[in-house]
Amino acid sequence: MATAAPTPTPRLTAPAPRGACPFAPPPAYQQAHREEPISRISLWDGSTVWLVTRHQDVRAVLGDARFSADAVNPGFPFLSAGARELASGKPTFIRMDDPEHARLRRMLTGDFMIKKVEALRPEIQRIAEELLDKMIAGGSSADLVRDFALPLPSLVICLLLGVPYEEHDFFQECSRVLLRRDADPAQVRAAQDSLVDYLAKLTESKRTAPDDGILSRLVARGELTAEEIGSMGRLLLVAGHETTANMTALSVLALLRNPEQLERLREHPELIGGAVEELLRYLTIVHSGLARVATEDVTLGGVELRAGDGVILMLNTANRDEQEFPGGDDLDVSRDARRHLAFGFGVHQCLGQPLARLELQIALSTILRRLPGLRLAASFEELRFRNEMLIYGVHELPVAW
Amino acid sequence: MLVHIDQDKCCGAGHCVLAAPEVFDQRDEDGIVVLLDARPPAELQQAVREAADVCPAAAIRLEMV
Ligand code: SF4
Numbered sequence: 462m463a464t465a466a467p468t469p470t471p472r473l474t475a476p477a478p479r480g481a482c483p484f485a486p487p488p489a490y491q492q493a494h495r496e497e498p499i500s501r502i503s504l505w506d507g508s509t510v511w512l513v514t515r516h517q518d519v520r521a522v523l524g525d526a527r528f529s530a531d532a533v534n535p536g537f538p539f540l541s542a543g544a545r546e547l548a549s550g551k552p553t554f555i556r557m558d559d560p561e562h563a564r565l566r567r568m569l570t571g572d573f574m575i576k577k578v579e580a581l582r583p584e585i586q587r588i589a590e591e592l593l594d595k596m597i598a599g600g601s602s603a604d605l606v607r608d609f610a611l612p613l614p615s616l617v618i619c620l621l622l623g624v625p626y627e628e629h630d631f632f633q634e635c636s637r638v639l640l641r642r643d644a645d646p647a648q649v650r651a652a653q654d655s656l657v658d659y660l661a662k663l664t665e666s667k668r669t670a671p672d673d674g675i676l677s678r679l680v681a682r683g684e685l686t687a688e689e690i691g692s693m694g695r696l697l698l699v700a701g702h703e704t705t706a707n708m709t710a711l712s713v714l715a716l717l718r719n720p721e722q723l724e725r726l727r728e729h730p731e732l733i734g735g736a737v738e739e740l741l742r743y744l745t746i747v748h749s750g751l752a753r754v755a756t757e758d759v760t761l762g763g764v765e766l767r768a769g770d771g772v773i774l775m776l777n778t779a780n781r782d783e784q785e786f787p788g789g790d791d792l793d794v795s796r797d798a799r800r801h802l803a804f805g806f807g808v809h810q811c812l813g814q815p816l817a818r819l820e821l822q823i824a825l826s827t828i829l830r831r832l833p834g835l836r837l838a839a840s841f842e843e844l845r846f847r848n849e850m851l852i853y854g855v856h857e858l859p860v861a862w
Numbered sequence: 863m864l865v866h867i868d869q870d871k872c873c874g875a876g877h878c879v880l881a882a883p884e885v886f887d888q889r890d891e892d893g894i895v896v897l898l899d900a901r902p903p904a905e906l907q908q909a910v911r912e913a914a915d916v917c918p919a920a921a922i923r924l925e926m927v
Pocket of ligand 1: 871
């Protein structure tokens, strides 16, 4: 029998505050990554879990079926009270393990495969140009989040799902509540319910008036109830607009703060594909990590974890791991960053990543091309970073051109 | 090099197609991986190794023959 490692006492808490550089992971996690890459940490609810910070370990856990994403497993770590509240309701496939996870996910993989997504390019490009036309016509400064970064992916995901974009105030407000780390659990539940209700009703209406959106296609399969389609739609709607919106705005900010990289990208627009991967790595907007629970005893990086141990996987420290990305604290648009973990890894890896990639490539290259004089219209120190949200970014990005 | 794919494992993220489009494709209906060339020529083998490495579902197995 293996002897159990002495259980170290928790010395870190989650979430930890960011340091001087708002793009870098919290200094406490970077220190853990250097000194004790698999360490103990205490969560908001007083529970103690493992914090996993190295690229190789994060990748190993996410690729290992002995770690479950299903929150019904005892010991599953919740990153907020709201997250725990949601897990007590009806889960979507991101909180399931295979084979159930695979069965449901496969109903959507066809919609996000590379060929399908690539066919959307002209439409997404048109949307990007139109948003910028409007923004530029409005004067010489704007909030890039409100006028471009948020509407672009929202319009696209509405189009794909078959959701009327006119409802965007409603669903953007709901997702703001869902993504707040400090939201009241009752509010989180209410936001979740009203979003699923709305989508379930919309789904019902597609029975008599089908279109070629994803909701209609799920109806046509005949395997799910309107409520199940509503929950799946909720997942796609929230994930589809918040993530890309924040990546777009934060990427523009990161480039403005690294003018030599920005110039490089302007001079070599063909670098955009790799630049997007590098920005995903450097910024890692899923900044509070991913949660899993061990369902068996597992030895990870020389440390023994027990069945029932909760694990928080820090994607942001993993994506700055010097072993994997030498000089990882620097943004370098010509780096080969393809092994980054910003979309997660393993069977749960982001379903929408081909779409996210395409949207980011179009959004950034169109901004750079159309706004050659782009600059920040506020002081960097005044910007409000989304520390309290599950998805990192800036609340507003005032720019001028 | 002999390439094996496991369609049951594949989660359809499409990295293989990005890394080595000459060797991997995705099925039209559901985005599941399709093998175009089980014995890729030498010049493609590095890309195939990368595809196997980035595949999040470990659905690609390489056999050195
Ligand atoms: S990379 Fe792996 S999971 Fe993704 S489509 Fe290819 S085989 Fe499937």
